[in-house]
Amino acid sequence: MSLRSPIGRVLGLGAAHEGVSHWWTQRVSAVALLGLGPWLLISLLVLGAHDYATVVQWAARPWNAVLLVLTVATLFYHSYLGVQVVVEDYVSHKGAKVAALLTLKFLHVVLAAIAIFAVLRVALGAAP
Amino acid sequence: MATHERPLSPHLQVYRWQYTMALSILHRITGVTLSVGALLLVYWLSAIAAGAAAYERAAAFFAHPLMRVLLVAFSFCFFYHFANGVRHLVWDLGIGLERRQARLSGRVAISVAVALTIAFWLVVSLRDAS
Numbered sequence A: 001m002s003l004r005s006p007i008g009r010v011l012g013l014g015a016a017h018e019g020v021s022h023w024w025t026q027r028v029s030a031v032a033l034l035g036l037g038p039w040l041l042i043s044l045l046v047l048g049a050h051d052y053a054t055v056v057q058w059a060a061r062p063w064n065a066v067l068l069v070l071t072v073a074t075l076f077y078h079s080y081l082g083v084q085v086v087v088e089d090y091v092s093h094k095g096a097k098v099a100a101l102l103t104l105k106f107l108h109v110v111l112a113a114i115a116i117f118a119v120l121r122v123a124l125g126a127a128p
Numbered sequence B: 001m002a003t004h005e006r007p008l009s010p011h012l013q014v015y016r017w018q019y020t021m022a023l024s025i026l027h028r029i030t031g032v033t034l035s036v037g038a039l040l041l042v043y044w045l046s047a048i049a050a051g052a053a054a055y056e057r058a059a060a061f062f063a064h065p066l067m068r069v070l071l072v073a074f075s076f077c078f079f080y081h082f083a084n085g086v087r088h089l090v091w092d093l094g095i096g097l098e099r100r101q102a103r104l105s106g107r108v109a110i111s112v113a114v115a116l117t118i119a120f121w122l123v124v125s126l127r128d129a130s
Ligand code: HEM
Pocket: A026, A027, A030, A031, A033, A034, A037, A075, A076, A078, A079, A081, A082, A083, A085, A086, B027, B028, B029, B030, B031, B032, B034, B035, B036, B038, B081, B082, B085, B086, B088, B089
């Protein structure tokens, strides 16, 4: 027995009115964070001292900068996909839902941009 | 409209509370908490980019006892969401969905989270002490 109505099957959309792509990107970002999260924590533990000079030197190393940018981008992507589901689950009023999702999306994009800009600034030697 | 026989979705009044449900909600709570905690990562990275004085201010902020408590809480959220996230991903492969297995893996996830949190802060405090 299929749980889907005939029209639902034709449209191929779930309750969130979109296909499988949201679910899939959420998993892909989760798998990426499985590596990037521990990388960041372990790197900072191994670094030992956290004075300014040491941290700048660490963050400016090419691989570290690349991985930091990837971590920030993946984390905010995964985070947005996550809070999107939460909002869709709890906010039923259409207008409030759209407003909440828009606000959250702007916040995520702006914060990710600020963080990535900071990493690049350090990596390219432009920090004061 | 549809006259198909469909199963009723979770009927909360007749559902017996099980700790696997609590673990599932905890995944959501830790996820949203981490989304808020991401602000701290942005602040830390921005402080590095803003120069030595800003970085010292951030370091003092993160060293504050209240902030330490908050960081321990965030780290637990991360480790739990991490361990339980693995559990989710394994489920997505169609593995471990039996009730007995799901209960066992739930226990493992929460234990791993607690163990990693303790281990992490133990290493940090040993390092700070030396
Ligand atoms: C460390 C690696 C991580 C893994 C393996 C992971 C895994 C997952 C998985 C599999 C889901 C989907 C759960 C479901 O289908 O109900 C999820 C949801 C979510 N994640 Fe993560 N995650 C990680 C890190 C993070 C981080 C760093 C954040 C925040 C910045 C975050 C925020 C969220 C949020 C808000 C949700 C939605 C919760 C829900 O719908 O109930 N996750 N995560």
